Amino acid sequence: MPSDYDIVTPSTATTQSGQIGQTNVPLILQLRCFEFANSPGPRAVPSSAVASFKLPFPETTTTGTNIAYNEELAKEQEIVAKIFTEGGNLVSNLLNLPGRFIKDSFQSMSGVDLGRRPMDVTELSFVKAEKRKYSFTWVFTSISHDQSKAMVEMARALTSFSLPSTTTSLGVEGSSTRMIMPHMWTMEIIDSSSSSNTKFSTNAFLEQPKTCFLTNVAVDRDTSALMRSSDPDDAAKLLPITFSLSINFTEIDPILRDSVGNVTDLISRSELRSGSRRTYQS
Secondary structure, three states: OOOOEOOOOOOOOOOOOHHHHHHHEEEOEEEEEEOOOOOOOOOOOOOOEEEEEEEOOOOOOOEEEEEEEEEEEHHHHHHHHHHHHHHHHHHHHHHHHHHHHHHEEEHHHHOOOOOOOOOOEEEEEEEEOOOOOEEEEEEEEEEEEHHHHHHHHHHHHHHHHHHOOOOOOOOOOOOOOOOEOOOOOEEEEEEEEOEEHHHHHHHHOOOOOOOEEEEEEEEEEEEEEEEOOOOOOOOEEEEEEEEEEEEEEEOOOOOEEEOOOOOOOOEHHHHHHHHHOOEEOO
């Protein structure tokens, strides 16, 4: 069973009772992390989550694509440039010499600059679709020591699962020379009124997110106000009340349209290679 870090599970339809800040949360962002997979099938549709996180969906979030292009000679110009050698270019310049001489003389005598420039014969050439990034930011205010502790545990777990791990060589402690890849992550939207993860909501708010890496975890702890534990045996006697949490994800694979000429579902390279797609509940 995965470790669950949940601060927003509703006790009734859309009312959060006893959760951090006691705020109504209509949408929940569920994050799951999985052991890294090199093969396309397990990467496209990960299974056996190591940990699961539930957070209120932020008030604002931005998704976007960034398409990379190079500026190059147009194809026909590139062909012409390859056909004509340096000698060919020399002949072309000699043939154009009388016209250029007459034009330059006219400009010199009249003092008129015609402002002529060579034709722009470049065009944009597609390079790649940059991998999409997701950023989420929250400010949480706890109303109990237990809630502050839950936030500390969640921040610690997010940081831990974003990092690579190590293994020993031949079972000898301290002999590791290799790192194991960090965990992969999936994200989806849960409707708190039905506790279902719908494809429509996930697509509407996150544009069909694919498997990601967690690239950044930033936690800002406000120590101007602290929560004291009522348990004298509690090791964490004082904890911050307010936490600011920011996390960033980047998709592992590039994405493509599923077909040509139509507005279709987005598909990752791993999904394309494996023929597998993630499924959603009702």
